[in-house]
Amino acid sequence: MLAIIWKDIMLEMRSRETIASLLVFGLVVLVVFNFALDVTPANVLELAPGLLWVAIVLSAVTGLGRTFLIERENGCMTGLLLAPIERSSIYLAKLLVNIALLVVFEAGLIPFFILIYTVPIGGNLAALCAVVLVGTIGLAAAGTLFATVAAGTRARELMLPLIVLPLQIPLLISAVQATGLVLAGHPLGDLGNWGTILVAFDVLFITMGWLAFEFISVD
Amino acid sequence: MVDKISQLFLRISPYAAFVLFPITLWCVFFWVPSDAFLGLNQRIFYYHVPAAITCFLGFASGGVASGIFLKTGNKDWDHAAHASVGIGLLFGTILLATGSVWARTAWGTWWTWDARLTTFLVLWLIFASYLLLRMMADDNEMMPRWAAVLAIVGCVNIPVVQFATRLWRTIHPQVIRNPDGGINDPAMQATLGLCLLAYFVMFSWLWALRVRMLRMHDRVDYLLDEAYREGNA
Numbered sequence: 343m344l345a346i347i348w349k350d351i352m353l354e355m356r357s358r359e360t361i362a363s364l365l366v367f368g369l370v371v372l373v374v375f376n377f378a379l380d381v382t383p384a385n386v387l388e389l390a391p392g393l394l395w396v397a398i399v400l401s402a403v404t405g406l407g408r409t410f411l412i413e414r415e416n417g418c419m420t421g422l423l424l425a426p427i428e429r430s431s432i433y434l435a436k437l438l439v440n441i442a443l444l445v446v447f448e449a450g451l452i453p454f455f456i457l458i459y460t461v462p463i464g465g466n467l468a469a470l471c472a473v474v475l476v477g478t479i480g481l482a483a484a485g486t487l488f489a490t491v492a493a494g495t496r497a498r499e500l501m502l503p504l505i506v507l508p509l510q511i512p513l514l515i516s517a518v519q520a521t522g523l524v525l526a527g528h529p530l531g532d533l534g535n536w537g538t539i540l541v542a543f544d545v546l547f548i549t550m551g552w553l554a555f556e557f558i559s560v561d
Numbered sequence: 562m563v564d565k566i567s568q569l570f571l572r573i574s575p576y577a578a579f580v581l582f583p584i585t586l587w588c589v590f591f592w593v594p595s596d597a598f599l600g601l602n603q604r605i606f607y608y609h610v611p612a613a614i615t616c617f618l619g620f621a622s623g624g625v626a627s628g629i630f631l632k633t634g635n636k637d638w639d640h641a642a643h644a645s646v647g648i649g650l651l652f653g654t655i656l657l658a659t660g661s662v663w664a665r666t667a668w669g670t671w672w673t674w675d676a677r678l679t680t681f682l683v684l685w686l687i688f689a690s691y692l693l694l695r696m697m698a699d700d701n702e703m704m705p706r707w708a709a710v711l712a713i714v715g716c717v718n719i720p721v722v723q724f725a726t727r728l729w730r731t732i733h734p735q736v737i738r739n740p741d742g743g744i745n746d747p748a749m750q751a752t753l754g755l756c757l758l759a760y761f762v763m764f765s766w767l768w769a770l771r772v773r774m775l776r777m778h779d780r781v782d783y784l785l786d787e788a789y790r791e792g793n794a
Contacts, residue, residue: 487714491707495697504693505711508686509718512725519728539725550717554710557631558703 343427346435354443364405364447371397372455381459390461391521395514397451398444398474399481403503405447406440406485410493423559433486433555437548440482448474461525469524473533476540477517483547484509490558513543563626563637567769574766581759588752602666605659607752611760612656613681619649619764620688624716627709636779639705642712643695644771646688648764653685676726683722687715 354360375381375393422432452474456463463470485506492502516539523533530537589607596603626642629635660678661671672678691711698704 484714488711491694491698491711494701494703494707495694496700497697501694501697505690508683508690509714511683512718512721515725535724535728539721543721546717546721547714550714554714557706558710 343431343435346422346432347438350436350439351442354439360405360408361443361446364401364443365450367404368397368401368447368451369454371400372451372458376458383460386459386461387522387525390455390459390525391518393459394452394455394474394521395477395518397455398448398478399507399510399514400503401447401451402444402478402481402485403506404499405443406482407489407492407498407502410436410490429556429559430552432559433551436489437482437486437551440486441479444478444482445475448478463525464527466524466527466529469528469530470521472530473517473520473524473540476537476544477513477520480513480540480543480547481510483544483551484513487547487551487554487558490555512539516540516543563641563772567772570765570769571773574762574769577762578759578766581755581762585752585756585759588755593748593752594746599667602663605663607756609656609659609663610753611757612652612659614757615760615764616649616652616656616681618761619645619652619768620684620712620719621716623649623688623691623712627712631706631709631713636705637776639709640772640775640779642709643775644768646691646712647771648767650685650688650692651767652760652764653681653688656681657685676723676728679726680723683726684715684719687718688712691715 372393375396379389379393381389381393423429452470455461485502488505488509489502492498492505495501516536520533520536520540523536524530585607589604593604593607595601623642623645626638626645630638630642664673665671691708694711695704695708698707
């Protein structure tokens, strides 16, 4: 399992193509929304949480498909599946790689987001990062599970968002609400039900991915 | 087992539907009293609520059948799940359409982002993506398993979607088991029960037809393969 993680990370470190395209894509989304919504200092607190999450979700859904595509392109998936490890370990390895990838991407995106929209972050940067991290885990858990499915369909770039976005709506709702509270200066303890949904979603989708990957990948 | 159930439905349901639906029409338009506050337009409720329950039934049985399919690998259960989700989606569309018509007269708008409406739209989208996945990967032998996992994940996700959307304020009426302002008139309850029965019968008929069609489709594919192989030999 560690070997798979190491292999994928090395691959990404050498090429940097996924992370670079993710970052630029995220920035493009942020910039495009500036023109679509006309963000001003007066409405930034209302719009910013949604903007951030739309940028993250869209980038994640377009970028996550790659982790299984790189295996498929060279017929490596068969090799992976033949390896003497539990199928669920492959899922967990891919999930961890995806989370790492998204975290690096967000570390680049969030400063840019705060700067270009002049988001009044105050002293709550740590809380914002915590919310983003918990949301990212859920995104990656559902995305990783269905990325392997989407890779086997005809319109693969279209299928992954089609399957994953509706499933992620509860996550998106609570992530946006929690981010709004954090940006408004509330501490993490004030998130209440929104925090609960985020964590519950993470646990649910990691468990389901871990259990279901076996069925998805058997040949 | 799927075969036996669908045979039974094909034998009974068509007749039951032809008897039940005219009766429900008479009940809804002539027999049942109008609602004290909402007046005539409330009558769409008798076709709206059964559609909701039938749609949920379709999605839930799709999830269950998918689970059995993953466990046993029996293709019949895959057909059962496929048919359940497909027909469930049809009833979901009826639900959204009738609800929209009602909301136009009662709330003055075709659509609003209320918790229940949002929940249902999300479910509709999830199971629409299920059908799309089946369509987009029909040349892949793994597809039934993928679809089954998606149906199960979709079903497990239902309570989370409901919980998340319900935290928003809801304006959707709560009519069943509501002491003040619900349907407490015996005629109303009888009409609702009858409509529900008619919808279940309709679902079972359409479901059985769909299962038979999917089975024939598989058979044709198999025979075509066979003929192709013989032609080559």
